[in-house]
Amino acid sequence: MKFSIDRDALLKPLQLVSGAVERRHNLPILANLLVEVSGHSLRLTGTDLEVELVGQAAIHGDIQEGRTTVPAKKLLDIVKSLPEQTELKIEQQDNKWLLRSGRSRFSLATLPAEEYPNVEAFQADIEFSIKQGMLKSIIDSTQFSMANQDVRYYLNGLLLETEGNVLRAIATDGHRLALSHRMIADSLPERQVIVPRKGVMELARLLDAEDQDISLAIGESAIRATTANAVFTSKLVDGRFPDYRRVLPKGGDKIVIASRNQLKQALLRASILSNEKFRGVRVQLEDSLLKITANNPEQEEAEEIIDVDYQSQPLEIGFNVSYLLDVLNSLKSDEVRITLIDGNSSALIENHVEEDSMYVVMPMRL
DSSP states (O other), X not given: OEEEEEHHHHHHHHHHHHTTOOSSOSSGGGGEEEEEEETTEEEEEEEOSSEEEEEEEEOEEEEEOEEEEEEHHHHHHHHHHXXXXXXXXXXXXXXXXXXXXXXEEEEEEOBOGGGSOOOOOOOEEEEEEEEHHHHHHHHHTTGGGSOSSOSSGGGSEEEEEEEEEEEEEEEEOSSEEXXXXXXXXXXXXXXXXXXEHHHHHHHHHHOOOTTSEEEEEEESSEEEEEOSSEEEEEEOOOSOOOOGGGTSXXXXXXXEEEEHHHHHHHXXXXXXXXXXXXXXXXXXXXXXXXXXXXXXXXXXXXXXXXXXXXXXXXXXXXEEHHHHHHHHHHOOSSEEEEEEOOTTSOEEEEESSOOSEEEEEOOOOO
């Protein structure tokens, strides 16, 4: 193997695929990247057996084709530390990978490419294209509600649902639920798949060209996303996601319309004096006013009052302030609509005008 490549051209795919590499794995080769040189193209693959990322870059110079594996983190650290816009000359000699740049020279140990695991053959049932910016917005609108290391393993991921011209993403950790949908050009069959947490994070990192298309293919046990320069594959979580439609509050007749930024700033200030462990705040509603109070074991208190559009009976309800702030950070409109039933039922929070995302937050006993 032998080739030359610009440092900046190598760095981008290298950073992308290194995200899939598992550093604490009992298989040493999984700490490596698979490097393949063919024609005038360099192909890099990283995997942890659950998620696989493939990136590619153009190469030049005296090219000799070949395949090997090199340590991912060491290679990334070396390339990042080299000056911008320098040329790298790379070749393999026996079981060493030699990298030269100016007066710098590095020799990395390799492992045989034949030992590198291959993600199983992929068979797609559903295929469609979507703008990268649209997919990124649907992920950003929901991923913060995914559970993290919950024993209910099916909650540690994002549910993607296709139905006609609608693509939905739903995430819940049992205390809150986020749902967002976008209209797409293709009409698709009904299908639900759960993408694991790491797969969601790596897929979101891939989406850096808002106006370009990304092709999504869903199979029986995996999902694949393909862009102009990368291929992402993730195994799916084998489990049954809860019926999110049953969680959406029905019959709420108490509606609050508030300035998103005003409410967010008031909650941020009140949260400073909330209990650090439970993060609870009390919300009291009466005619055109919303009052937020928080206190902590040191007997410190915060009180915030803002003007809102509220015409119903007085109501008092407790929430985890972090959950409310996550929702308000995700919503983008100037005004938000909060629909309530009573002090013991979940709140439904949405943009006041656009209805492409909705959030359910369970109340908290204070």
